[in-house]
Amino acid sequence: MTESVARTIARDRRPSREADATADRYVNLWREAEAIGTTRVDAFVLILRTRGCYWADQKGCSMCGYAKDTLGRSATPEELGTQIDQALLRYRGEPYVKVYTSGSFLDDREVDPSSRRRLISAFEGRATRFLFESLPEFVTESTVGELRDVFHGDLEIALGLESTQPDVLLRLVHKNAPPKEYLDGADRVRQFGAHPKGYLLLKPPYLTEDEAIRDVLTSIRVASPKFDTLSVNPVHIQNGTVVEWLFRRGRYRPPWLWSVVEVLRDGSRDRHGARLVSFPTAGGLPRGPRNCGRCDRTVLAAIEAASLDQAWDALDELDCACRATWKTQRALEPLGADSS
Ligand code: SF4
Numbered sequence: 211m212t213e214s215v216a217r218t219i220a221r222d223r224r225p226s227r228e229a230d231a232t233a234d235r236y237v238n239l240w241r242e243a244e245a246i247g248t249t250r251v252d253a254f255v256l257i258l259r260t261r262g263c264y265w266a267d268q269k270g271c272s273m274c275g276y277a278k279d280t281l282g283r284s285a286t287p288e289e290l291g292t293q294i295d296q297a298l299l300r301y302r303g304e305p306y307v308k309v310y311t312s313g314s315f316l317d318d319r320e321v322d323p324s325s326r327r328r329l330i331s332a333f334e335g336r337a338t339r340f341l342f343e344s345l346p347e348f349v350t351e352s353t354v355g356e357l358r359d360v361f362h363g364d365l366e367i368a369l370g371l372e373s374t375q376p377d378v379l380l381r382l383v384h385k386n387a388p389p390k391e392y393l394d395g396a397d398r399v400r401q402f403g404a405h406p407k408g409y410l411l412l413k414p415p416y417l418t419e420d421e422a423i424r425d426v427l428t429s430i431r432v433a434s435p436k437f438d439t440l441s442v443n444p445v446h447i448q449n450g451t452v453v454e455w456l457f458r459r460g461r462y463r464p465p466w467l468w469s470v471v472e473v474l475r476d477g478s479r480d481r482h483g484a485r486l487v488s489f490p491t492a493g494g495l496p497r498g499p500r501n502c503g504r505c506d507r508t509v510l511a512a513i514e515a516a517s518l519d520q521a522w523d524a525l526d527e528l529d530c531a532c533r534a535t536w537k538t539q540r541a542l543e544p545l546g547a548d549s550s
């Protein structure tokens with residue numbers, strides 16, 4: 211792919227000029243099943259509308275189209291205040307709260323420090339766990355400490371490590387920093403009294419299915435001592451991304467759900483006590499991780515149950531005729547066979 215194609219893709223995913231009209235409305239809000247340890251709980255999930263990830267402007271990761279949901283400029287404290295007030299009206303005391311910004315919650319350009327404190331303090335004494343995402347460079351004693359001062363439940367900070375292999379991370383995922391920055395960031399999260407969660411990407415572009423599985427298994431082995439939770443995120447096709455560009459040209463297939471199953475089964479033996487989870491987005495859909503269409507719902511349900519309960523045995527009992535197809539394609543793909 212040439213630089214000019216990459217620039218065109220990056221331009222396509224920028225927010226529209228009309229984005230300003232939605233500056234005081236959050237992007238989305240929902241409830242979902244989660245677990246704290248192995249206790250199942252309800253989670254309250256909020257996506258705020260912010261300027262979004264600065265790295266998405268500069269280069270952007272090959273699978274990430276979240277810039278579409280952003281303002282393209284910093285939201286003012288007043289706009290964020292309105293979004294927060296509207297969201298709080300719908301909070302029903304769920305113990306687990308997750309707040310996403312399509313970037314880094316700790317980047318002042320996305321959420322100013324007083325809005326951060328205001329939001330998190332609203333859950334003090336009501337939620338037991340508060341999760342947000344950040345690039346590691348923003349995880350400092352001061353940014354985390356100011357939140358610890360106003361929220362005494364568990365703070366969980368998710369870092370998009372994606373892969374512990376430098377080549378995969380920098381050349382294929384296009385992250386802004388090498389894996390060491392993310393591993394060191396996880397150390398700082400712990401040092402500042404919070405829980406590090408790591409995202410691992412299953413099947414960045416240009417890896418075969420088999421290489422992608424081995425990449426995640428290596429990452430689980432290397433990263434698990436540093437993280438309390440590792441979440442395996444199989445790629446789904448987002449608009450305005452390198453992965454979409456390849457997908458449209460028949461050069462990328464989202465990972466099989468069998469690959470997720472294998473990563474969870476094998477990775478669960480090598481995770482140094484870290485929780486290992488996967489909640490595939492767009493599972494079973496054409497642009498998401500999928501099997502043959504007949505077994506997808508059953509396999510997705512088993513992946514979710516295994517993730518919530520940290521119990522892996524039921525994954526061994528899954529089967530479908532397409533499992534043999536997956537195995538054959540895995541073996542033939544390195545020889546140039548079609549994997550669609
Ligand atoms: S994956 Fe994370 S770092 Fe990469 S562009 Fe998206 S929000 Fe930014």
Ligand SMILES: [Zn+2]
Nearest residue numbers: 502505530532
């Ligand atoms: Zn099947």
